[in-house]
Amino acid sequence: MTGSTTSSTTGSTTGPARARRGRRPGAPDTRAAILGAARELFASSGYGGTSIRAVAAAAGVDAALVHHYFGTKDDLFLAALQLPIDPRSAMLPVLEGGLPGAGERLLRVFLGVWDDEQNQQPLLALVRGLAEPSGQRLVRDGVLQMVLGPVGRGLGIDDPERRMALVASQMVGVVILRYLLRAEPLASMAPDELVAAYAPTLQRYLSEPLA
Amino acid sequence: MTGSTTSSTTGSTTGPARARRGRRPGAPDTRAAILGAARELFASSGYGGTSIRAVAAAAGVDAALVHHYFGTKDDLFLAALQLPIDPRSAMLPVLEGGLPGAGERLLRVFLGVWDDEQNQQPLLALVRGLAEPSGQRLVRDGVLQMVLGPVGRGLGIDDPERRMALVASQMVGVVILRYLLRAEPLASMAPDELVAAYAPTLQRYLSEPLA
Numbered sequence: 001m002t003g004s005t006t007s008s009t010t011g012s013t014t015g016p017a018r019a020r021r022g023r024r025p026g027a028p029d030t031r032a033a034i035l036g037a038a039r040e041l042f043a044s045s046g047y048g049g050t051s052i053r054a055v056a057a058a059a060g061v062d063a064a065l066v067h068h069y070f071g072t073k074d075d076l077f078l079a080a081l082q083l084p085i086d087p088r089s090a091m092l093p094v095l096e097g098g099l100p101g102a103g104e105r106l107l108r109v110f111l112g113v114w115d116d117e118q119n120q121q122p123l124l125a126l127v128r129g130l131a132e133p134s135g136q137r138l139v140r141d142g143v144l145q146m147v148l149g150p151v152g153r154g155l156g157i158d159d160p161e162r163r164m165a166l167v168a169s170q171m172v173g174v175v176i177l178r179y180l181l182r183a184e185p186l187a188s189m190a191p192d193e194l195v196a197a198y199a200p201t202l203q204r205y206l207s208e209p210l211a
Numbered sequence: 212m213t214g215s216t217t218s219s220t221t222g223s224t225t226g227p228a229r230a231r232r233g234r235r236p237g238a239p240d241t242r243a244a245i246l247g248a249a250r251e252l253f254a255s256s257g258y259g260g261t262s263i264r265a266v267a268a269a270a271g272v273d274a275a276l277v278h279h280y281f282g283t284k285d286d287l288f289l290a291a292l293q294l295p296i297d298p299r300s301a302m303l304p305v306l307e308g309g310l311p312g313a314g315e316r317l318l319r320v321f322l323g324v325w326d327d328e329q330n331q332q333p334l335l336a337l338v339r340g341l342a343e344p345s346g347q348r349l350v351r352d353g354v355l356q357m358v359l360g361p362v363g364r365g366l367g368i369d370d371p372e373r374r375m376a377l378v379a380s381q382m383v384g385v386v387i388l389r390y391l392l393r394a395e396p397l398a399s400m401a402p403d404e405l406v407a408a409y410a411p412t413l414q415r416y417l418s419e420p421l422a
Contacts, residue, residue, distance in 0.1 A: 130341065130392075140394050172384040172387050173380035173385075177383060
């Protein structure tokens with residue numbers, strides 16, 4: 001994951017409709033073909049089962065061109081997810097300060113992103129994709145591997161896969177109830193109320209004995 | 212909710228494919244028409260916005276016939292949800308024993324139902340319905356109103372809507388991660404491991420101060 005802090009210069013996670021901010025605008029058709037191939041392969045083979053080389057072959061271009069347009073495999077995967085934000089930079093404040101208070105910081109970042117109307121619709125599109133196996137794989141790899149995985153490793157917790165899966169299970173539930181179903185009273189609760197309810201849960205999953 | 216403990220004699224929650232176990236077999240076409248109308252109205256107008264009378268009108272039958280075939284409005288709603296079990300009887304062990312330990316008992320009932328292969332597919336069909344607004348309404352009313360609402364009231368907790376929504380948000384997240392996405396390590400964790408991780412969360416949502 002060498003490119004994990006360099007994404008701010010690629011603009012690759014802002015969706016295909018927006019022009020790349022690099023030096024060269026690139027050919028939109030080639031770029032779209034790469035992105036389409038990437039989305040298809042990540043959805044069918046998962047993050048781990050997809051290589052830049054395979055995406056390049058499926059798009060009929062050279063692997064170097066994929067790197068040129070999209071950067072690392074992580075960058076390409078995030079571009080394929082069409083997230084409205086780059087979770088790698090969004091999560092940096094969670095890591096700063098270490099494990100104490102990380103549950104609350106994670107929750108506040110999460111609520112800040114989701115409560116922003118501009119982010120909510122593209123994120124909900126990803127959630128609706130859960131009805132299909134391809135969308136399930138994108139969400140599983142995207143949320144666990146790309147968004148929460150680096151947080152667990154960055155915090156240096158023991159058994160990060162298990163702990164971050166527990167964290168994910170609570171946050172995904174909030175997404176479904178508050179943002180997708182708009183179930184009351186969750187949909188109308190203020191961020192501070194949600195933090196009071198959920199931060200101790202997340203902190204326990206991150207740092208306390210679970211057996 | 213007068214019919215809340217009588218459903219075992221109606222067979223109304225076992226899906227339309229299975230014959231009704233009551234004294235009279237009934238006319239399958241009429242029964243199917245009522246169920247179709249009910250499903251459509253509950254999905255578009257919600258549980259609260261749907262009356263037996265409206266379902267009867269939409270199906271072109273008398274309201275008495277709806278009662279005859281399906282019992283109460285709760286029975287009809289559960290039949291429309293096509294759940295593989297009746298959550299009202301399934302939840303009885305959660306209420307027995309009162310608030311202490313209710314989080315763990317709720318979790319064990321929930322895992323027992325979901326870990327049963329026979330239940331999993333029909334339940335996942337409901338989850339996949341979350342992609343559509345009609346399915347969202349069915350799940351929201353079904354889970355919060357029919358499954359968890361009576362538990363909150365039965366346990367006599369303060370602010371039951373808020374507490375049960377918090378409980379729902381954790382359980383829905385487990386459904387998505389463990390059963391729909393089959394994300395590891397959650398998908399392979401034994402019930403006792405899940406209880407160790409989640410029961411304290413649910414118990415806190417049920418009985419501890421949240422502000």
